Amino acid sequence: MSASAASAITLLALAACTPGHDAAAPAAGGAPAAAQVLRRAVDAGGMRSIDPSISTDVPAAHVLDDLFEGLTRLGQDGEPAPGVAERWETSADGRVWTFHLRAARWSNGAAVQAGDFVYAWRRTVDPRTASDYAEALAPVRNALAIAEGRMDVTALGISAPDERTVRIELTAPTPFLLSLLTKSYAYPQYEPALRAHGDDWVRPEFMVNNGAFRLLEYVIGGRVTLVKNDDYWDAAHVRLQRVVYLPLDRAAQTERFFAGDLDFTESFSAEQTAWLRSRLGAQVVSAPYLGNFVLGVNVTRPPFAGNRALRMALTLAVDRETLVRYVRQGLYQPAWTPTPPLPGYRSPVPAWAALPEAARHALARRYYARAGYNAQHPLHVELRYPTDSDNRRTYEAVAAMWRTNLGVVAEPYNEEFRVQLNERHLKQLALFHYAWIGDYPDPLTFLQLFQTGFGYNDGGYSNPRYDALLAAAGSEADATRRLAELSQAEAILNEDVACIPLYYYATRHLIRSYVRGWTSNIQDRNLSQYMYLLRSQAH
Amino acid sequence: MLRFLLQRLLTAIPTLLVIATLAFVLLHLAPGGPFDSDKVLVPQIQHAIESRYHLDEPLWRQYLRYLGELARGDFGPSFQYRNTSVNELIAQGLPVDAAIGSAALLLALLLGGATGLVAATRPGSWRDQLPMGLAVLGISIPVFVTAPLLILVFAMRLHWLPSGDWVAGSWRHLLLPALALALPYTAYIARIVRAAAIEALGQPYIRTARAKGLPTHVIVLRHALRPTLMPLVSFLGPALAGVLTGSIVVEQVFGLPGIGRLFVTGALNRDYTVVTGVTVLYGALIIGFNLLVDLCYAWLDPRVRART
Numbered sequence: 001m002s003a004s005a006a007s008a009i010t011l012l013a014l015a016a017c018t019p020g021h022d023a024a025a026p027a028a029g030g031a032p033a034a035a036q037v038l039r040r041a042v043d044a045g046g047m048r049s050i051d052p053s054i055s056t057d058v059p060a061a062h063v064l065d066d067l068f069e070g071l072t073r074l075g076q077d078g079e080p081a082p083g084v085a086e087r088w089e090t091s092a093d094g095r096v097w098t099f100h101l102r103a104a105r106w107s108n109g110a111a112v113q114a115g116d117f118v119y120a121w122r123r124t125v126d127p128r129t130a131s132d133y134a135e136a137l138a139p140v141r142n143a144l145a146i147a148e149g150r151m152d153v154t155a156l157g158i159s160a161p162d163e164r165t166v167r168i169e170l171t172a173p174t175p176f177l178l179s180l181l182t183k184s185y186a187y188p189q190y191e192p193a194l195r196a197h198g199d200d201w202v203r204p205e206f207m208v209n210n211g212a213f214r215l216l217e218y219v220i221g222g223r224v225t226l227v228k229n230d231d232y233w234d235a236a237h238v239r240l241q242r243v244v245y246l247p248l249d250r251a252a253q254t255e256r257f258f259a260g261d262l263d264f265t266e267s268f269s270a271e272q273t274a275w276l277r278s279r280l281g282a283q284v285v286s287a288p289y290l291g292n293f294v295l296g297v298n299v300t301r302p303p304f305a306g307n308r309a310l311r312m313a314l315t316l317a318v319d320r321e322t323l324v325r326y327v328r329q330g331l332y333q334p335a336w337t338p339t340p341p342l343p344g345y346r347s348p349v350p351a352w353a354a355l356p357e358a359a360r361h362a363l364a365r366r367y368y369a370r371a372g373y374n375a376q377h378p379l380h381v382e383l384r385y386p387t388d389s390d391n392r393r394t395y396e397a398v399a400a401m402w403r404t405n406l407g408v409v410a411e412p413y414n415e416e417f418r419v420q421l422n423e424r425h426l427k428q429l430a431l432f433h434y435a436w437i438g439d440y441p442d443p444l445t446f447l448q449l450f451q452t453g454f455g456y457n458d459g460g461y462s463n464p465r466y467d468a469l470l471a472a473a474g475s476e477a478d479a480t481r482r483l484a485e486l487s488q489a490e491a492i493l494n495e496d497v498a499c500i501p502l503y504y505y506a507t508r509h510l511i512r513s514y515v516r517g518w519t520s521n522i523q524d525r526n527l528s529q530y531m532y533l534l535r536s537q538a539h
Numbered sequence: 540m541l542r543f544l545l546q547r548l549l550t551a552i553p554t555l556l557v558i559a560t561l562a563f564v565l566l567h568l569a570p571g572g573p574f575d576s577d578k579v580l581v582p583q584i585q586h587a588i589e590s591r592y593h594l595d596e597p598l599w600r601q602y603l604r605y606l607g608e609l610a611r612g613d614f615g616p617s618f619q620y621r622n623t624s625v626n627e628l629i630a631q632g633l634p635v636d637a638a639i640g641s642a643a644l645l646l647a648l649l650l651g652g653a654t655g656l657v658a659a660t661r662p663g664s665w666r667d668q669l670p671m672g673l674a675v676l677g678i679s680i681p682v683f684v685t686a687p688l689l690i691l692v693f694a695m696r697l698h699w700l701p702s703g704d705w706v707a708g709s710w711r712h713l714l715l716p717a718l719a720l721a722l723p724y725t726a727y728i729a730r731i732v733r734a735a736a737i738e739a740l741g742q743p744y745i746r747t748a749r750a751k752g753l754p755t756h757v758i759v760l761r762h763a764l765r766p767t768l769m770p771l772v773s774f775l776g777p778a779l780a781g782v783l784t785g786s787i788v789v790e791q792v793f794g795l796p797g798i799g800r801l802f803v804t805g806a807l808n809r810d811y812t813v814v815t816g817v818t819v820l821y822g823a824l825i826i827g828f829n830l831l832v833d834l835c836y837a838w839l840d841p842r843v844r845a846r847t
Contacts, residue, residue: 049621054621127581130588131584134584147581202622220627222705246794247794252703252792255694255695259690261694261702416807418570421571423570
């Protein structure tokens with residue numbers, strides 16, 4: 001049986017179901033519930049490791065957000081806020097940061113010291129640790145050279161002048177550093193626990209952590225239970241006593257929510273949006289998410305190599321508003337450029353985006369003809385995407401738009417994610433699924449994908465002007481000028497049609513009305529330490 | 540008997556070797572590797588990861604290493620769950636499957652057996668036709684339909700039972716998954732028992748028993764039950780295997796941390812050691828169950844015992 005078959009059945013089953021007595025009920029009263037136990041779902045298939053140096057998946061990142069805290073933590077508003085560091089200062093050139101630590105403690109009562117950060121960061125970039133995220137610390141001086149085995153870990157640009165001071169040296173000004181410091185690979189680690197237990201230090205009986213919760217139970221591929229950590233420096237403001245994480249696929253999350261067994265889901269199927277809203281009202285929550293849904297174009301091989309006109313025709317012929325409204329249930333925002341909207345960043349939306357539909361289609365047909373194609377000699381192209389019902393709907397719609405507006409014969413073709421990844425890296429595909437979730441809220445996380453030689457540049461795009469602008473932005477200390485340079489670079493991408501952006505992702509949660517303290521944020525990280533339950537809860 | 544047992548155990552070894560080899564080869568033939576990701580790794584890190592799992596060695600050496608570890612009962616480290624061995628994963632997941640599987644089979648035997656026997660005592664009556672009609676329905680509807688329907692009724696509508704999750708030792712968490720898994724087997728067992736019991740009840744020694752004036756329930760339970768069990772026992776071997784592999788679906792729907800789920804995510808993530816480990820384990824269990832069935836045969840039927 002496939003998961004999609006089960007989802008279809010669930011959908012039918014849910015359609016036959018009226019909401020449970022508590023499902024759509026508004027929160028009664030404002031008093032906190034006596035039992036502060038939050039039951040959260042995370043998407044199944046993740047949670048492969050909860051070692052902060054090793055973990056890369058989103059489900060584990062949620063758990064780690066509750067277990068550990070870096071120099072900064074994600075504030076309730078989704079912005080970086082003081083964490084273990086209570087204050088910090090930067091050098092004039094933005095390359096040296098000094099953090100002053102508060103009197104924070106580990107879950108065993110020991111003091112969190114500056115050396116714990118130095119130890120953890122060195123462990124992450126050490127090639128022997130074999131961390132997928134070693135490169136994420138690339139802005140730190142010598143991090144890459146160490147990861148490549150060219151330098152000793154002691155050369156890493158982090159030091160502890162005293163027990164309560166962390167000094168970080170960067171290779172270039174990094175305006176998003178405070179955001180990076182909230183991530184798992186920047187947490188401190190308690191060296192004695194690692195020395196005593198080796199890889200087993202992440203087990204509940206051995207783990208020493210410094211976040212708002214402690215690890216009580218960890219079933220691999222199953223339930224993870226956390227309890228409040230009374231040694232946490234801000235424990236006075238943590239109201240939840242217990243958090244239970246359950247890895248579930250999307251359909252099961254919705255089912256459990258209706259059954260009253262979940263308070264907070266990680267996602268729901270986009271196709272159910274209208275139906276869920278009609279039954280659950282304001283408990284269906286969606287907000288912009290730091291991710292794009294982009295169609296990758298391989299510019300190194302026919303038919304797209306050296307054929308900007310063809311790429312232009314295809315991007316012009318996609319009706320993004322229609323796609324978003326009818327295929328993605330109005331959840332997402334149409335995209336004309338790879339970077340999602342970010343505060344302070346001017347998105348270089350191409351002028352053609354404002355054209356009326358008929359004029360845009362006419363322009364698309366002119367480009368199509370200029371590219372050497374017509375009704376007698378149409379473009380035949382395969383459109384590869386990883387198996388997923390949401391992806392299928394989108395690509396079927398895009399193919400239909402191309403067929404109607406241009407006469408292109410496009411065949412959507414799904415395949416297993418790893419197979420597609422492999423073919424993409426080998427640059428065997430002409431058109432491919434190229435969605436990306438940003439690592440930090442900055443345009444660079446999206447724009448570096450198109451840098452010459454960047455490992456993930458699967459479309460093979462290369463433009464010296466683009467690379468030069470990215471390099472200039474990389475050494476720019478002035479944040480406003482830097483963003484302007486990145487915007488100029490992105491305009492070049494659009495001009496060259498390096499990819500075909502379709503829409504920006506949105507977060508999708510079902511959240512009980514009695515759950516308080518969460519806020520939607522672009523990184524979709526909701527720390528349990530801010531949440532609490534009102535008295536109306538059912539369980 | 541001992542010779543028979545030893546003979547069967549010895550033939551199991553080459554069978555397992557073939558299973559292990561096929562699993563190893565097929566998995567390595569699948570495109571994409573366990574550490575392919577949309578993140579780009581520094582080549583040295585990539586190399587460190589590969590050498591940690593011996594993926595940088597030639598395939599034949601990996602194969603020999605794998606067989607060597609297998610011979611020692613070690614399935615190796617999981618690729619997707621870092622710092623965790625496949626043995627640990629199986630030790631964690633197997634009790635879940637064993638609990639659901641045995642509960643499902645017990646339910647199926649009790650419900651199916653009773654229904655079949657009742658139906659056989661009055662062939663053609665409503666007591667025969669109604670349960671047999673339901674049995675056809677039970678056989679036809681796959682688990683991935685019944686499981687969500689059970690959740691819909693008992694968890695979402697009635698709020699009697701939890702919609703999933705696993706709490707060791709909690710019958711409330713066990714009941715729905717076991718029931719979902721048991722339904723098709725209940726139906727099969729009911730049909731098998733009915734057919735065998737009708738045949739047994741037509742035998743001359745039953746007529747003798749009736750002539751002696753014994754009541755029906757004594758005739759059925761004392762004289763007809765044992766021959767009725769023979770076809771049921773031959774069904775139980777594949778049924779045990781089916782309950783194990785069928786639990787993959789049930790685990791997925793109910794979100795249970797069994798080895799079936801592990802197997803599915805392992806295959807998608809190219810977790811070579813998990814997939815080969817679980818495959819070999821499934822193979823060994825199926826061989827073991829079939830052997831048990833043969834032993835049961837010998838116990839139930841003196842003619843089989845004489846041959847072995």
